[in-house]
Amino acid sequence: MTKYQIHGGRPLHGTIEISGAKNAAVAIIPAALMVDGVCRIENIPQISDVTLILQILRELGADVKTVNKNTVDVDCSHIRNRQVPYDLARKIRASYYLVGALLGRFGWAEVPLPGGCDLGGRPIDQHIKGFVAMGAEVDVRNGLICAQVPGGGRLAGGQVYLDMVSVGATMNIMLAATLANGMTVIENAAKEPHIVDLANFLNSMGADIMGAGTDVIKIRGVERLSGGAYSIIPDQIEAGTYMAAVAAAGGEVLIKNVIPKHLDCITAKLVEMGVDVEEQDDAVLVRRDGPISRVNVKTMPYPGFPTDMQPQIAAVLCLAQGTSVLTEGVWENRYRYVDEFRRMGAHIQVDGKVAVIEGVEQLTGAPVHACDLRAGAAMVIAGLSAHGVTEVDGIYHIERGYETLVEKLSAVGADIRTIVVPDEEAPAQVG
Ligand SMILES: CC(=O)N[C@H]1[C@@H](OP(=O)(O)OP(=O)(O)OC[C@H]2O[C@@H](n3ccc(=O)[nH]c3=O)[C@H](O)[C@@H]2O)O[C@H](CO)[C@@H](O)[C@@H]1O
Numbered sequence: 001m002t003k004y005q006i007h008g009g010r011p012l013h014g015t016i017e018i019s020g021a022k023n024a025a026v027a028i029i030p031a032a033l034m035v036d037g038v039c040r041i042e043n044i045p046q047i048s049d050v051t052l053i054l055q056i057l058r059e060l061g062a063d064v065k066t067v068n069k070n071t072v073d074v075d076c077s078h079i080r081n082r083q084v085p086y087d088l089a090r091k092i093r094a095s096y097y098l099v100g101a102l103l104g105r106f107g108w109a110e111v112p113l114p115g116g117c118d119l120g121g122r123p124i125d126q127h128i129k130g131f132v133a134m135g136a137e138v139d140v141r142n143g144l145i146c147a148q149v150p151g152g153g154r155l156a157g158g159q160v161y162l163d164m165v166s167v168g169a170t171m172n173i174m175l176a177a178t179l180a181n182g183m184t185v186i187e188n189a190a191k192e193p194h195i196v197d198l199a200n201f202l203n204s205m206g207a208d209i210m211g212a213g214t215d216v217i218k219i220r221g222v223e224r225l226s227g228g229a230y231s232i233i234p235d236q237i238e239a240g241t242y243m244a245a246v247a248a249a250g251g252e253v254l255i256k257n258v259i260p261k262h263l264d265c266i267t268a269k270l271v272e273m274g275v276d277v278e279e280q281d282d283a284v285l286v287r288r289d290g291p292i293s294r295v296n297v298k299t300m301p302y303p304g305f306p307t308d309m310q311p312q313i314a315a316v317l318c319l320a321q322g323t324s325v326l327t328e329g330v331w332e333n334r335y336r337y338v339d340e341f342r343r344m345g346a347h348i349q350v351d352g353k354v355a356v357i358e359g360v361e362q363l364t365g366a367p368v369h370a371c372d373l374r375a376g377a378a379m380v381i382a383g384l385s386a387h388g389v390t391e392v393d394g395i396y397h398i399e400r401g402y403e404t405l406v407e408k409l410s411a412v413g414a415d416i417r418t419i420v421v422p423d424e425e426a427p428a429q430v431g
Pocket residue numbers: 023093121122123124125126127128164165166167168169190192300301302306307308330331332
């Protein structure tokens with residue numbers, strides 16, 4: 001088993017370069033399935049979710065060539081197999097974008113139900129409602145989402161009003177509508193930066209999508225998409241995670257290759273907590289040397305405070321002066337990490353979607369478990385600030401979404417390394 005071992009208590013100083021956005025990449029790579037020709041995709045993060053999606057594309061018959069560590073050429077002109085491999089697809093949430101992409105291009109898709117972080121129920125009824133509004137028949141059976149246009153042919157444009165703001169449904173419907181006959185309108189659409197990025201990718205390949213980034217998106221179906229080159233936006237959540245790490249551990253770090261506007265919702269809270277954040281053109285300089293003030297935080301769809309930053313901000317609030325109230329506004333169960341924080345001396349009470357965090361002077365290192373991706377990142381942040389040694393296991397969750405986390409943090413002075421321990425560590429003998 002591999003773990004991260006962190007000797008905490010060292011302020012961070014230096015520069016961190018942010019990678020491409022996971023949640024954009026995992027939609028844009030499936031979108032390449034709809035393109036007739038070679039797509040060059042740049043600024044792809046080297047994370048395990050991306051490796052897996054590229055693997056799925058290869059198994060479907062795509063020609064995927066690595067140009068350099070963050071650029072691939074994907075050619076899906078000759079897809080021969082439409083059977084998405086069960087064991088690969090069920091490991092990640094984003095495999096559901098293959099439904100929109102395959103249904104849009106071929107009028108037929110069978111995709112295993114997705115996986116991803118366990119945050120409570122992760123329904124897909126709104127995705128299905130969208131596909132049905134475009135004329136598809138959709139059925140979930142034998143662990144598969146089975147969707148097809150009756151009689152073959154293409155989807156027809158439709159009108160979809162989402163019952164709740166859903167990032168996944170907005171992107172999936174956008175994918176399916178890109179090659180449909182006629183116009184699709186998505187109302188109450190999500191507005192996250194990665195939605196705009198997916199629309200920009202598709203438009204650069206010949207799609208006709210208007211309004212991405214607002215709550216009404218109009219997609220005029222086109223005959224075909226053809227190849228081109230596209231660079232993925234920087235990862236808002238990776239940047240926010242390192243901003244939170246500086247807030248917790250102290251120090252001064254220049255976080256480069258970001259779009260500061262995408263970070264406004266995170267920056268505003270950190271500033272309220274007494275952290276200095278200076279915006280530059282494509283960087284933010286984050287500094288913390290004084291006490292951390294208590295704040296209340298509620299997660300919401302963009303431009304609200306992102307749910308994917310909730311555990312990381314909780315790690316900082318564990319060290320604030322006074323009591324903070326954190327409210328999870330998107331997922332029903334995103335506090336599974338709280339017991340791990342308690343091992344480090346944090347004072348947190350959870351009641352449903354609300355966590356009350358009473359700040360402590362200092363956390364203390366402990367063996368902890370990363371129960372999901374962002375919870376894992378939060379354990380790392382807590383470990384960086386804590387007195388003593390923290391060992392984080394379950395790091396495969398973290399590697400789903402953070403490129404070279406150990407190297408990036410080591411470069412700013414953190415004492416963090418990956419260690420390998422035997423799988424079954426013999427329990428210590430007592431007596
Ligand atoms: C709006 C929002 O912040 N979405 C987050 C959500 O995206 P993700 O795309 O995974 O989830 P959605 O945005 O689709 O879900 C938002 C809410 O809508 C509900 N829902 C969704 C689809 C559906 O068909 N039916 C349904 O009821 C979900 O249960 C959830 O409560 O989790 C991702 C991983 O944490 C984050 O990157 C996204 O920022």
